[in-house]
Every structure is written in C-alpha cells, then in structure tokens.
Amino acid sequence: MSTMATATTSKVAQFWSDELAARLVRERDRFVISTGITPSGEIHIGHLREVVTAHAVWLSLKELGQEADFHYFADSLDPLRKIYPFLDAKTYAEHVGKPIGKIPCPCGKHSSYASHFVEPFLASLKELGMSPRVIYADEAYRTDGFVEVITIALQQRQRIAEILQKQTGKEIKADWSPFNPICNHCQRISTAVVTGFDSDRKVVSYRCECGDEGEVSMRGGGKLTWRVDWPARWRVLGVTMEPFGKDHSTRGGSYDTGTLISEQVFQYPPPLPMPYEWISLKGMGDMSSSKGNVISIHTILQAVPPEVLRYFILRSHPSKRLTFDPTLPLLNLIDEFDRSIKDATDRPSHLANISNAPSIGIPFRHLVTILQIVGMDERKVGARLQQAGYQVTDPEVLKRYLSCVKNWLERYAPEEVKFSLQEKLPEVADELTVAQRQALKRLAERLQTGMTGDAIHKLVYSIREECELSPQEIFAAIYMVLLGKRRGPRVGMFLSALDRTWVQRRFREV
Ligand SMILES: [Zn+2]
Ligand SMILES: [Zn+2]
Known part of the structure; x- marks a missing residue:
C-alpha cells in the first residue's frame, strides 16, 4: 500500500483531463459526459472550450480502458429571445418567443434556425477531430424519459418552487410552473400559464397571452424551464460529468439549484462539475453571441490549423482564463505547437494525441x-x-x-x-549609407547557391562586423532594397527562399 502511494505521488503532475477522468472512475460507475450549447446565435470559440474540455476527459477515460458516452445536447426548444442584430426584423418579428427548432433559418439553406447554427458547428468539430453524439431537444422531449421527468416536476412543483426561492432569493409567482407549454395558436413557448395537468393522459392545460386556451401533450408539447430542464437532462441521459461556463457555478446559480432539484426531486446524483473560464478575444473582450462580438469557429479555422486551435485550449487547465489573439501572438502559439510536436514523448497523453495530427514540419x-x-x-x-x-x-x-x-x-x-518584393530598386534605397551599400555588395559576392537560412544568417553577421554596422543597419539595408521598407521577415530564411541571381543583381544595383 505504502509503495503504491509513493509511486503515485512521485509522478509528474497529471494532465488535467487524466486527473478528472480518474476522479470520475473513482466516484461513479457510469461515464456519461454531457455538453450543451444553445444554438441561438453563432457558436464561437468560447463555446468550443466546453466541447474540447469534455472531449479531452472522454479521451482520458478511453485511455483508462473505460466505455464512455460523450454527447452534445442542442437546445432547439429554446425560444428566440429577441431580434438579434444579425436578423431581418421584418421576417423575425413574428417568431420571437417561438422555439428556435421550429422557425426558419436566416439563410434559407437549413431545416430550422437551430440547425443553421448547429450544422456548421458540428462540421467545425469534425475538423477538430471531435464527433459527439448529437441530441436535439425537440426530439429528446418526445421520449418516455422526458415525459416521466415532466410528470414528476409538475407533481412536485411546490418543492421545486421552494428550492428556487430559497437559493435565488427571488419570489416565485403563484402561477409559476416548471413546464412551459408551446401555445397551439401562437406557437410561442414562454407566454402561456399552466392551468392544470393530467398525469394519466399526459397532457398539460394552459392559458396563453394571445388569448388561446387549450391542452398540449407532455410528449413534445413544451419544455421544462431552464433550472429544472438541466437536472432533468442529468437523470434522463444518465449524465455523470458536465463542463459548464463559470456563470452557472455561482452561489445560488443553476448548478446549485440543479443539484438540489436533482437530489430531492428527481432522486438522481448530480454530475461532477467541471466549471471552465471564458475565452476572450484580444481587443474585443469576452465573446458573447448576443453582443455580436464573436468570431465563429468556422472563420477561425480558415486561418488557424485545427490542431493548433485545440492545442490552444487543451494546454491550459479549464479554470484558467484564456485570451485568443489571432494577430502576431498566433505565430508564437504555432511555434510553440511545433516544438510540442518535436518533444511529444514526454508530453501528457492528450497533447501527444494532438501531435498525431498531420504535420508538415515547416514552420x-x-x-x-x-x-x-x-x-x-x-x-x-x-x-x-x-x-x-x-x-x-x-x-x-x-x-x-x-x-x-x-x-x-x-x-x-x-x-x-506583410510585404511584397519590389520589382525595381525602391526609391528609399537612395537613403542608404556608404557602409550599407558596401555591405550589400559584399553579400552579393559571397551568397552561394544552396546556402541554408542559418548559413546566410551567419554570413550577414560576419559582413556586418567587417563593415562596422549595427544589426539593425544591415537588416534595414536588405529590406530597403528588396521590400522598400525598413523591416521584414527573418533574414536568413527570407534570403534562402529568394532567387539568388535576382538578389545578387539587386544588391549590386545600389
Ligand atoms: Zn441557414
Ligand atoms: Zn398563444
């Protein structure tokens, strides 16, 4: 026993996803990791963290030889809350309040508003090497499991209201119900008041703001309100671990109330929590779909290789706040990623796993x-x-x-x-000093075919000394005659990729 303990403690710190997987194996006997992002707008890199985090733990579980489920729950029953800036006001005014799985998509190419955002998101996940099982809320809510939790929630409305009131400190109205029916007449999901239910016939009766009164089926005719829906999903889907944004993990927040409702109403142990921090975009602050300050994952993947994007998220613990800067720091990130491929052997398994991604070996x-x-x-x-x-x-x-x-x-x-090669000797070359011209001529004489970037770099440095120039002076001279500006790419690599004769002719022209 004591030797085992020593062996474990002397090991290098475990990678965070291995640690979480090990904890799940210790504490539960089923391994179901759930992710859920409401497709009410562009699904962005901040949301991606949820799926990447869950996927990493799923990989760790697989490495431990465990069967695990990893799914993405798309809340297609969530109502369209308002006319977002990216929507046509005329078309969407009549759809506010209706479930997003039941209203038209903004581009006309998808089966619903929800699919319009879910489908490109899933395509991006695939590019990133992740394929969660996908569950749409409007389909899930037609299953026996959800009918059962709806019945329980309606029967224990009082108990749930007490939990919510105590935890949130907010008064729960007398006509509040854990169930939101979809009005048969106006199709909206948050405007009707529940007036009764029949647990034998599995129907709920309502009165809507639009004046309609009627009945809906518990099977697909509505949805549990968010704070009840979440723990209901845990029970129906058997969830044992779930990552969620830090906004849900505040005191009295939806994880707290969900835990109590899960234990006291649904008789189900809540999943192990995995709160994660936000990813902000440099210069734009925290990304938020409703504010419109987002870059979609699809757009980022057009400029950043998928393995690099995953590496950016995975290399830090989920509790660490991240800032994604797609400008110059992205090049440093990619350099770091390339180095991590090189020494993949002593990397945690999941970073090594990324390293199996195809690499071209060219920075x-x-x-x-x-x-x-x-x-x-x-x-x-x-x-x-x-x-x-x-x-x-x-x-x-x-x-x-x-x-x-x-x-x-x-x-x-x-x-x-950014730069472009200048076809003619740029005018700025007139400003070169005698020593700079001398250096360029010497460089022209001593450049040879087949010289590597490193060899050229050394050559530039020795000529710099001979001509008594500072590094900036000789680099500036090179860039001025080739690019017409004083700064440019790393000089050895740059010159090694240029046509040697052309470079020599240009250097002699000064
Ligand atoms: Zn569309
Ligand atoms: Zn109505």
Whole structure:
C-alpha cells in the first residue's frame, strides 16, 4: 500500500483531463459526459472550450480502458429571445418567443434556425477531430424519459418552487410552473400559464397571452424551464460529468439549484462539475453571441490549423482564463505547437494525441514569408520550399496550411509582417549609407547557391562586423532594397527562399 502511494505521488503532475477522468472512475460507475450549447446565435470559440474540455476527459477515460458516452445536447426548444442584430426584423418579428427548432433559418439553406447554427458547428468539430453524439431537444422531449421527468416536476412543483426561492432569493409567482407549454395558436413557448395537468393522459392545460386556451401533450408539447430542464437532462441521459461556463457555478446559480432539484426531486446524483473560464478575444473582450462580438469557429479555422486551435485550449487547465489573439501572438502559439510536436514523448497523453495530427514540419512563420515571396501564388511554393531545404511530404496538408496562411495574412496579420518584393530598386534605397551599400555588395559576392537560412544568417553577421554596422543597419539595408521598407521577415530564411541571381543583381544595383 505504502509503495503504491509513493509511486503515485512521485509522478509528474497529471494532465488535467487524466486527473478528472480518474476522479470520475473513482466516484461513479457510469461515464456519461454531457455538453450543451444553445444554438441561438453563432457558436464561437468560447463555446468550443466546453466541447474540447469534455472531449479531452472522454479521451482520458478511453485511455483508462473505460466505455464512455460523450454527447452534445442542442437546445432547439429554446425560444428566440429577441431580434438579434444579425436578423431581418421584418421576417423575425413574428417568431420571437417561438422555439428556435421550429422557425426558419436566416439563410434559407437549413431545416430550422437551430440547425443553421448547429450544422456548421458540428462540421467545425469534425475538423477538430471531435464527433459527439448529437441530441436535439425537440426530439429528446418526445421520449418516455422526458415525459416521466415532466410528470414528476409538475407533481412536485411546490418543492421545486421552494428550492428556487430559497437559493435565488427571488419570489416565485403563484402561477409559476416548471413546464412551459408551446401555445397551439401562437406557437410561442414562454407566454402561456399552466392551468392544470393530467398525469394519466399526459397532457398539460394552459392559458396563453394571445388569448388561446387549450391542452398540449407532455410528449413534445413544451419544455421544462431552464433550472429544472438541466437536472432533468442529468437523470434522463444518465449524465455523470458536465463542463459548464463559470456563470452557472455561482452561489445560488443553476448548478446549485440543479443539484438540489436533482437530489430531492428527481432522486438522481448530480454530475461532477467541471466549471471552465471564458475565452476572450484580444481587443474585443469576452465573446458573447448576443453582443455580436464573436468570431465563429468556422472563420477561425480558415486561418488557424485545427490542431493548433485545440492545442490552444487543451494546454491550459479549464479554470484558467484564456485570451485568443489571432494577430502576431498566433505565430508564437504555432511555434510553440511545433516544438510540442518535436518533444511529444514526454508530453501528457492528450497533447501527444494532438501531435498525431498531420504535420508538415515547416514552420508556419516560414510559410508566411514564402507565400509572400511568390506573390501569394500557391503553385510556386513547393519549389521555393525545396530551395530553402524543406521536403514536402504531404502536399494535401501543405495545401491546407497555405490556405490558412493566406487567410491569416488577409485578416489578422499586422502590417509589419506583410510585404511584397519590389520589382525595381525602391526609391528609399537612395537613403542608404556608404557602409550599407558596401555591405550589400559584399553579400552579393559571397551568397552561394544552396546556402541554408542559418548559413546566410551567419554570413550577414560576419559582413556586418567587417563593415562596422549595427544589426539593425544591415537588416534595414536588405529590406530597403528588396521590400522598400525598413523591416521584414527573418533574414536568413527570407534570403534562402529568394532567387539568388535576382538578389545578387539587386544588391549590386545600389
Ligand atoms: Zn441557414
Ligand atoms: Zn398563444
């Protein structure tokens, strides 16, 4: 016993998802990890954390040899709360208050408003290597399991109201019901008052703001209100672990009330909580679909390789706040990711798992330089890479990376990274000093075919010393005559990918 304890404590700190998986195995005998994001607007990178976090624990469970379920619950019964800025006011005015699974999609290509946001999200998840089981609320609410929890909730309305009142400190109205019927007449889900129910016939009667009175079936005719719906799902789906945004984990928040309702009303032990912190977008603050300050996952994946995006989320514990900066820091992140692939052997399993992602072994930063050297013409990249000493092993992966580089340059790259080769000697070359001209001429003489980036870098440094220039002075000279500006990409790599004769001719022209 004591030797085992020593063995475990002396081990390097466990990766967070392994730790959570181990805890789940210790405390529960079923492993069901649930995620749920309401598709009422663009599903963004902040939401992605929920799924990536759950998926990581699911992978850890699999590594422990456990059968586990990992699903995504799409709340298609949630009402459209208002006319968001991205919606056409004329079309959507009549749909406010109706379930988003039952109203038209904004682009006309999807079966519903909910699918309009869920489908691209699932496609992005697939690109990221994650395929959760998908459950739509409007389908789930037609099953026996949900009819059962609806019946229990209606029967124990008083008990639930007491829990909510005590925990939230808010007065619960006399006509409050845990169930929201979908009005037969106006189709809205949050405007009717429950006037009674029949647990034998499984129907709920209501009176709606629109004047309609009638009955709906407990099978698909409505939905439990959020604070009751959540613990109801835990029981019906057998959830034993669930990540959720920190807003739910406040005192008296929905995890607290959910726990009490789950234990006292549904007789089900609440899942182990996995609260996670927000991801904010540099310069834009916390992302929020309703505020409209979001970048969709799909849009980010056009400029960031999927394995890099997953790495960004996984490398930090879920409790750590993250800021995603798609400008210059993204290049550093990708460099770090490349290094993590190189020393994958001593990495936690899940980062190693990412490392199994196809890699081209060419720094993203270099692709950024090369693509600009060839005037953004992707067909010419292969030859330049070879010239710079890189072997292209997988043309498909290279193609995918180049598309990311192109989009990154267009959307996020700061000006200092962008350049274009100047066809003629730029006017700014008139400002070069005698020593700078001398250095460029020497460089022209000593550049040789097949020199690697490192060799050129060393050559530039030795000429700098001979001509008594500062590093900035010699670098500026090179960039001024080739790019017409004083700053540019890392010089060794840059010159190694250029046509040598062309460079020599330009350097001699000064
Ligand atoms: Zn659509
Ligand atoms: Zn109505």
